[in-house]
Amino acid sequence: MLVDDFDFHLPEERIALRPVSPRDSARLLCVTGRDVGALADMSFRDLPARLRPGDVLVVNDTRVIPAQLFARKGDAAIGVTLHKRETANRWWSFVRNARRLRPGDVIAFGREGVPLQGTVIEKSTEGSVLWQFDAAGQPLESALHAVGQMPLPPYIARRRDIDAADAADYQTLHAARDGAVAAPTAGLHFTPRLWDELAAAGVTRETVTLHVGAGTFLPVKATRVEDHQMHAEWGSLDAATAARLNAARSAGGRIIAVGTTSLRLLESAADETRTIHAFTGDTSIFITPGYRWRAIDGLITNFHLPRSTLFMLVSALMGLDVMRKAYAHAIEKDYRFYSYGDGSLLLP
Structure with a gap:
């Protein structure tokens, strides 16, 4: 595969420089069907109605340090x-x-x-x-x-100064374990009110840790996707959490990662039978089209950069044509992109 296959034009004004308030008022593009790519414009407040009782959302509790x-x-x-x-x-x-x-x-x-x-x-x-x-x-x-x-992403830091508001804005509600140098930004949209509504809808939450590294912002310089070298990041998923996730799936629930960081750790911890195990250590997993999914059934994530490893990841989940269609729709409908931007719910 060529990196050029994952390129698209993003107008600079679509890059969000500040988050919306309240956080759960951010827009949410629901993309369903790997081959169909049906699109629905929503907000994060609509998320409980889009999920099923028994579904599990898996969040990353890493906390960004002033790195x-x-x-x-x-x-x-x-x-x-x-x-x-x-x-x-x-x-x-x-x-x-x-x-x-x-x-x-x-x-x-x-x-x-x-x-x-x-x-x-x-x-x-x-x-x-x-x-x-x-x-x-x-x-x-x-x-x-x-x-x-605070290490704001370069596409924000080069357009405005980092200030006191970022110390709170760039941490998720779930942040508990110091060690990240970039936020797991899909988690930025969640509020106590939203979690209460999700719980009332029968959706549960599990927590993992992946300390996000600055390598997530590095451009892909290779011409061929296969030649790109991912940086390793440290993560942890305990045995009790793994057991609950496996039990939820056995009962018919879906495992939905909140963010690509949670997804990468879950996929690193799962085997070919789709069983999730305890995991502690480094992962440099690189997910591209053709990847055989082991752990997750869906993903909540923000909109990613052209030619990035994260756009490759969502294309692996939903199909490149579907994601091109979804991103073109998001640009046309004025969705806000990147770390402080809106999000998407991807259900293949």
């Missing part, structure tokens, strides 16, 4: 975006001006009263930098919250 750090080395500005944790104080990162760094370099990221230093441990052939951080005996998370910046 962008800034410093100087001589006359060079150093911009660091953390993307994968190795140990408590050791992180891989993408770095602006990485060419100015050498293993052993010590960079001061802290400010008055908040000491934070990073030592360059290693530079990968792909350009990532591995840091060992020292926060003078304090937890690294405390230092990051004091001196770091």
